[in-house]
Amino acid sequence: MQARVRCAPRRAALAGVALLLAAATGPAGAVQLDAHGNVIGGPGEDAPAARLYAARCASCHDHPEGRVPPRAALRYTPPENVLHALRAGAMRPMAEGLSDEQIRSLVVLLTGREAEPPVDPMANACTSPLDEVVLEPSDWSSIQADPRNVRYRADAGIDAASVPKLRLRWSFAYPGRAAGPVSLAGNRVYLAASTYVLSLDAATGCTRWAQPVEGRVVRAVTLATVPQAGGERVVALYGDDNSTLTALDARSGAPLWATRVEEHALSRITAAPAVHAGRVYVPISGIEDPLTHEPAHACCTSRGGVAALDLVSGRLLWKRYHIAEEPVLRSAPDADPPRFGPAGAATYTPLAIDAKRGLVYASTAEEYGFLNPQGPYSVIAYDLETGERRWQRQFLPGAAEREAICAAHPQTDCRNLFSMGTSVSILQVGEGREVLAVGQKWGWVYGLDPDRDGAELWRTRVALGGDLGGVMYGMAFDGTALYVPVSDDEVRAPHRPGGLAALDPATGAVLWRVAGPDPHCAWGTDGCLAAFVAAPTAVPGAVFSGSWDGYLRVYATRDGSLLRAIDTGGEFAAVGGATARGGQVSGYPVVIGRGAVYVTSGASSILHPGNALLVYTP
Ligand code: HEC
Structure with missing residues (x-):
């Protein structure tokens, strides 16, 4: 669910649209979900699946303790995950003796959706022997290209002149759902689908290996070179929702190690890890945010953070919570449900590595009760070596200002309007000078001074903020301008267009901006928005931007003029005889390497998901 919108809107405000969407798409007997994936209704307690749940599952999942996820959290779990748990995973004993139909009815009851039918991931296996994998510095080896998060490639054989010549070379249908973008190493492509992590041959798209992910959600793969006896090898690293x-x-897909970095049942690893100097840095997020709207949920105890692991062994070296304070009971002892806090400050976006200063930067999201401790709504710098918190900047307006802003955004959950929406990007501006840039869901972009503990250099507002957040996921930087996606739109009317803005990295001045066009979706008007809820990708002279109407748009970096619009929202004949379905171009969709543009279409769990990887070459 890379693109699950992390703001959980007030239910009443969205109920109209929500019911409409649920009525149009939800299977009978399922929970009903709004456009954001929040639950807004369900079947009666006497439905057969509800009776099964009461008899078999409620004793634990309605009274969650320790590792038991509360029932409400299962709604945000992909149906394939729940199906796997019941058939082959931890919940198999609880489903003993149930028919396949009964198990499927439980999946639909709990998640609101049917599981995707299983597909054979090796149906299009490569016939040539396994090749060696060699990672080159120019390879797009992690979700944002490199750990500075600049999303720019000067040396990948694609520039503005290639854009008119781009043709679809091959496409691939992610088995199940598209979960995240690709990453590249040598002649290989790595990607995460809802049920497998896969490695493909970059030239033909045949499958080198597929590793099942036990029904857990994996969103992206980071590639790194590790020394070993007699040479080196490349490893593929990924986090999951456990x-x-x-x-x-990376060559064969053979498992090397697995380390659970956090025990809390509602914690997750959402973004791909970052690698530096023999260590893996892992951002910790969570799924507790939407449960804050759940009257029965004992809110809230999960905290975001950062963990550092040894790259060779997977051993945990250090872990820090962004909210250092332990959550404690905040309600009367007999309150039902009890209330805990502080909690929250998840990191949903990739970390940034500042090798020069020995720091790792995390941007953090909302606190779950407006207790406003240290940690949420912030950029935090931790020491790469020791994990010590070196500095922190919080971007939460004061209480009075917040109240006024919230009154102006009545349809939005104001608690998370101020969450940081993007990673920190480390920008080189002139000789030896650097600026840290970060975007916020409320529509601001900030420039910070890494040599003065993140002191603010500039701030520029590019978006209004709202249901989908103002500035989300990440930004691109080509050495001249910072390209900022504007996610602004509302799931319900009146829709506002998204767009793209180019900022001067030294001052934050707006160099140009383009509004998103009127949306035209291959799938019709249902769930068709033009919001730019995706990190852009830059090459010399051109910037690629994904949009929720299924289009990839390419703009000239000079003035923002539109060079090309490519519709990815339809169906494509994929390698191996499969059909790839496009959808929203969301999250971190465009990766560039070795003369090819890789576009993931449909990596979104809401409105219009799909499973297409589209590979374009000039
Ligand atoms: C005796 C207590 C108990 C009962 C009964 C129970 N569960 Fe669970 N459930 C757990 C625990 C504990 C976990 C966490 C397992 C872990 O973290 O490895 C869990 C996890 C899950 C998960 C998440 C699995 C994953 O891989 O993340 C699902 C889905 C689930 N349960 C569904 C069900 C359903 C459906 C039923 C009824 C058929 C059920 N459970 C009955 C205790 C229970």
């Missing part, structure tokens, strides 16, 4: 980081051999 807060476990896994390392595989």
Whole structure:
């Protein structure tokens, strides 16, 4: 669910649209979800699946303790995950004796959706022997290209002149759902689908290996070179929604190690890890945010953070919570449900590594009760070596200002309007000078001074903020301008267009901006928005931007003029005879390497998901 919108809107405000969408798409007997994936209704207690749940599952999942996820959290779990748990995973004993139909009815009851039918991930296996994998510095080896998060490639054989010549070379249908973008190493492409992590051959798209992910959600793979006896090898690293980081051999897919970095049942690893100097840095997020709207939930105890692991062994070296304070009981002892806090400050976006200063930067999201401790709504710098918190900057307006802003955004959950929406990007501006840039869901972009503990250099407002957040995921930087996606739109009317803005990295001045066009979706008007809820990708002269109407748009970096619009929202004949379905171009969709543009279409769990990887070459 890379693109699950992290703001959980007030239910009443969205109920109209929500019911409409649920009525149009939800299977009978399922929970009903609004456009954001929040639950807004369900079947009666006497439905057969509800009776099964009461008899078999409620004793634990309605009274969650320790590792038991509360029932409400299962709604945000992909149906394939729940199906796997019941058929082959930890919940198999609880489903003993149930028919396949009964198990499927439980999946639909709990998640509101049917599980995707299983597909054979090796149906299009490569016939040539396994090749060696060699990682080059120019390879797009992690979700944002490199750990400075600048999303720019000067040396990948694609520039503005290639854009008119781009043609679809091959496409691939992610088995199940598209979960995240690709990453690249040598002749290989790595990607995460809802049920497998896969490695493909970059030239033909045939499958080198597929590793099942036990029904857990994995969103992206980071590749790194590790020394070993007699040479080196490349490893593929990924986190999952069980807060476990896994390392595989990138050549063969053989498992090397797996480390659970956090025990809290509602914690997650959402963003791909970052690698530096023999260590893996892992951002810790969570799924507790939407449960804050759940009257029965004992809110809230999960905290975001950062963990550092040894790259060779997977051993945990240090872990820090962004909110250092332990959550404690905040309600009367007999309150039902009890209230805990502080909690929250998840990190949903990739970390940034500042090798020069020995720091790792995390941007953090909302606190779950407006207790406003240290940690949420912030950029935090930790020492790479020891994990010590070196500095922190918080971007939460004061109480009076906040109240006024919230009154102006009545349809939005104001608690998370001020969450940081993007990673920190480390920008080189002139000789030896650097600026840290970060975007906020409320529509501001900040420039910070890394040599003065993140002191603010500039701030520029590019968006209004709202249901989908103002500035989300990440930004691109080509050495001249910072390209900022504007996610602004409302799931309900009146829709506002998204767009793209170019800022001067030294001053924050707006160099140009383009509004998103009127949306035209291959799938019709249902769930068709033009918001730019995706990190852009830059090459010399051109910037690629994904949009929720299924389009990839390419703009000239000079003035923002539109060079090309490519519709990815339809169906494509994929390698191996499969059909790839496009959808929203969301999250971190465009990766560039070795003369090719890789576009993931449909990596979104809401409105219009899909499973297409589209590979374009000039
Ligand atoms: C005796 C207590 C108990 C009962 C009964 C129970 N569960 Fe669970 N459930 C757990 C625990 C504990 C976990 C966490 C397992 C872990 O973290 O490895 C869990 C986890 C899950 C998960 C998440 C699995 C994952 O891989 O993340 C699902 C889905 C689930 N349960 C569904 C069900 C359903 C459906 C039923 C009824 C058929 C059920 N459970 C009955 C205790 C229970």
